[in-house]
Amino acid sequence: MPKFTPNRAFGRRSGTVTVIEAKVHRSSERRARFAFIIAALVVGVVTMIVASATMHPILAALLGVAVGGPSGALAWALFRIWPVIRLVWWWLPEIAFVTAVMYGWVQLAQHTPMWVRFVIVGLVVGVPALVPAIRRRLIALAWCVIVRHRLRVCFAQFIVANQSGSLPLILWARPTPVGERVWIYLRPGLSVADLQGRLEKIAVACHAYSVLVERAGEGNSAYLRFDIKRREVLTANVGTPLVDVVDPDTPKVPRQPATMPTALDLPDVADEPALAKAAKSAGNPNGKKPAASSADPSSTDDDINDWI
Amino acid sequence: MSSIARDPLGTDRVPVGPGLSMFDPMFVGIDEFGEAVFLDVVYRNLLAAGEPGGGKSGLLNLAAGTAALCDNTRLVLFDAKWVELGPWRHIADEFVGRDLDHAISVLRRLVTVADNRYQWLLAHERRKVNRYDDLSVIVTIIDELAMYSTVLGTKPQQEEFESLLRGLVSLGRACGMPVIAATQRPSWDIIPASLRDLFGFRAAFRCTSLNSSNIILGQGWAEQGYNAADISPTNQGAAYLLAEGGLPRRVKAAYLSDADIYAIADYAAWLRRPTTAAFDWGMAA
Secondary structure (H helix, E strand, O other): OOOEOOOHHHOOOOOOEOOOOHHHHHHHHHHHHHHHHHHHHHHHHHHHHHHHOOOOHHHHHHHHHHHHHHHHHHHHHHHHHHHHHHHHHHOHHHHHHHHHHHHHHHHHHHHOOHHHHHHHHHHHHHHHHHOHHHHHHHHHHHHHHHHHHHHHHHHHHOOOOOOOOOOOEEEEEEEEOOEEEEEEEOOOOOOHHHHHOOHHHHHHHOOOOEEEEEEOOOOOOOEEEEEEEOOOOOOOOOOOOHHHHOOOOOOOOOOOOOOOOOOOOHHHOOOOHHHHHHHHHHHOOOOOOOHHHOOOHHHOHHHHHOOO | OOOOOEOOOOOEOOOOOOOOOOOOOEEEEEEOOOOEEEEOHHHOOEEEEOOOOOOHHHHHHHHHHHHHHOOOEEEEEEEOOOOOOHHHOOOOOEEEOOOHHHHHHHHHHHHHHHHHHHHHHHHOOOOOOOHHHOOOEEEEEEEOHHHHHHHOOOHHHHHHHHHHHHHHHHHHOOOOOOEEEEEOOOOOOOOOHHHHOOOOEEEEEOOOOHHHHHHHHOOOOHHHOOOHHHOOOOOOOEEEEEOOOOOEEEEEEOOOOHHHHHHHHHHHHHHOHHHHOOOOHHHHO
């Protein structure tokens, strides 16, 4: 089984670093074999049929074999290196970023004097570091990249998938005010319920406070959405856009002035037995209508409110 | 006075319109992921419940503010405490304070309007009012339902109030007459289960017990972890919102300060000035 460059610096006892797991490796071997047979057969037969229109059938068959064989080999090679392509795809943002930084640095080094390089590096690093909005945005994006890897680790390490060891497709991720939201397309062998039982472990793997998983849409049960929560937003003060609708320069419509009630303290309100009786009758089916409903509201407001 | 469009029911159309409509979902706050939460209140009813100081009135004022700024929308307000919905009384078509007779007569009118609207819908071979119908949306907001159903008036009056309210809540849904109500604890003695279950959206603000939370959201939610008693008492405006998603969502209702409320109310009054010019002050008080 081919393993990637032995690297003792990492201190693995076996002396090899397993990049492609054994299960995935076996499955890839089998699939590559099938791909070779199918591609060689289909391309060979089609070539033979097309060629037989213009040449002798035996020659056409030979041509079919000549074209089908390499086509099958190509398909086999693609399937064999597919795990590596997938690995490259997973790490593409990082690979692209590092390549761009290295390339940019080399170009700078070749074409500019030292002080210009310092100024450019200072700007590229300093501006995001000093402007909080940009800094927060960059950190949020970095978490999106990290969390996709962490979720893949979860699926590969402790969420049992199918026999061929295929992992769910981790689609895109975007920052939310509390953390990240990641969309995932499940492969056969998993369901929402399986994942809901493992949310605590996923939260640990993602270095998060909690993780929620739900269907991303009504239609497909394989299409899921992970909400990774790192912060609490419900304690924040929430404003409303209604305030922005208000034009501060609008003239005021004249209003009827409010009548100022008197008797704002207990000694100001005289003892009225009839009123007390009426208030009590509120809970009595046979009681009569209380005077409170038609009387000055200010005189009875306070005590009745306390009843509920 | 500007010319006012006449609607099929023969009432004056309210000429308000910076582009808002009650048929658009109403912004209520954010969910636990920081995403904005919108409620389609016009086809549902909203019940907000929870202990005093939990943030119910904030939600009610938000609803009143939204309705006040919406085009072709009428406000009917019930507030036995006067101050919670009081800022909107000048633009409300009806403002009911502590007079249960007045409350009953307003509800009776509303039920009649709802009934007429269904006749109108029947004549048009339809089952639901939509935004293109040129019918006004009549938003009824009731703060502290318990005052009307248990404290004020006599028992027969309270019963009549309850039955009329049940009629309005069940009828209003499809004819553009939503009801938004708040109460501290919607137990059977305050609001019958049959009436409570008609409210499509429930917002459970902080409660003191698991039982109270279940009473608001429905049996069994607290045991599944949706327990409004877990909300921190210092976190006013946080609630569990049971909406059409099926599961209660943790939300934080948007907050309007008193200055904001009066600013919006003044602006809404100015927007609605063609009708308020001939306003009957006696009716509003």
